[in-house]
Amino acid sequence: MAAAFLRSPRFTLFIVVVICGSLLVLAPPFSNRAAPFTLVDEGLASRLARSDKIYNATLRNRKELIKKYGPSPEDIALFPPDTPPRPPYTVWDFFPASYNCPHELVRIGALGDGGKWVCGLSRVVKKPGCVVYSIVISLGINHESSFEADILKNTDDCRIWGYDFSVRKFGPQIPILRWHRTYFKPYALGGQDKHEATDDPKMYTLNTLMKQNGHTHIDILKIDIEGWEFDTLTALIQPYVDSGTPLPFGQLQLEVHLWSKNFPQFLKWWEILESAGLRPFMTEPNLVYLNYNPNRMSDLAEYSFLNTKGENVFTHNPHQISLESGVGALSE
Template structure:
């Protein structure tokens, strides 16, 4: 200690240089208490080969994303009711849109493929190979609108799947379904709704998912496609409620849905989405539909395709 003082007295410039070098070095070496931001929290990752472990790891990653969403809401809100779906182009220009809060952060444990045409009409599917030879493969498609490339792709890549199609605005599947595969398709001019309504006039016949499954003698659907122009909010709310009240998991393994977020509020959409999560639906892919944004500068990017995997219950993709 004395010798150190003598060095400082005799050679002050040397001692000062030594201090300037040692202090930053000690700062870098010595452990300091540091609370990392949510985005840097560590999640152990392993190269799992068994399906159960893959799904569990994907779920851990997704739960981490939910925490990040809560932090983003607090940052820009702080309450969900304080947020806009698409903030106006005025100061302070919050750098977000509604889709930033709902990333497709769940990792599909199988191959991911786009089935159908590029652009509007095609959908992203997780693990279609799991259905390639499945004898009792069942697919429901709501919303045909003269574009059936998705359904045609599913038929082309499986050997036993049958597709039940529903749309009261058209008379059947579109021309993309080849004649050789039509025997694996069934079409009805019905709509999907939260309650049953048999038409007695100009209004279309509407059925719940549960009613249609009973009519067809089905206990389970492997892939459910829904594109019903905004009615997905009311319809999916009723579907989730119906099976939740019975204590049953959702009866489908995978969901491809186009979300039309027209005239909605952020807090409403958040609650609707959280209903999906509570029921076990996890988004593994998303694709914004920007066609209508291209037509008019005043339009918002309020359409988005999402693909969900159901991690609850027994299905071909997670079991």
């Protein structure tokens, strides 16, 4: 064979061309070959779309889980009894915080009770007119204001409106030099206004409080009202769902108390939140409560929600937000 190649250069050239051509035909296209990994920022809209897709899968999985252990919501127990046959679930398995925060996820305030998880604090660090509401019951603000203190410390212009009818001021965590960015009233949050002279405590809806303060939008809303969140948030949110109007806040940090609730009641209330565009991106059980009440179920949990409807700083870039979206609207 080698002698034939030497005697016939044309034959040798022909063989080389055939081999090279065969390799080109059989080789995968260049565009399909493995390339070095590079991290590409897909943009906020793409990240939100991916989070929506993931959460939609959660909605489908919830329906399947209800069928498995129900088959209807009325057949589901919040915490099944520890007797055979014991279903391996609790109520929290049906409502995971599976919406991916499209920004950095950061703990604001204490690592224990009092701190909250926030999605994208960087979005309001330099936002002019940033608005935060902190509404709690049962000595929350007076004894534990680390969340509010961290907000003030890590932002340039966020101002905090605090409401807690059980105390008279914010806690000692907030230094005097930042008091000018805080406002406090000993009010309760409710589903209707009750603030006549004889009412104790005086109760206000969120919409009324916002009108009093001249606000049309809240960037971060923190609520811990010891079980009243069901009636209060239903009264607040349902009109927005019915009218198709976006909720007036960007994200919600909420402690959920399942006292005296059953699964169908909780499911109905949760679906109202979802209909309004609220998506949970973080959750944790209240283990402090469980530790000091060992005979109770784990019926308290912290949730953080992102509002995915309307225009807010967490779901829209600054240049996309209308200047008419309320106090705290961003400019270019």
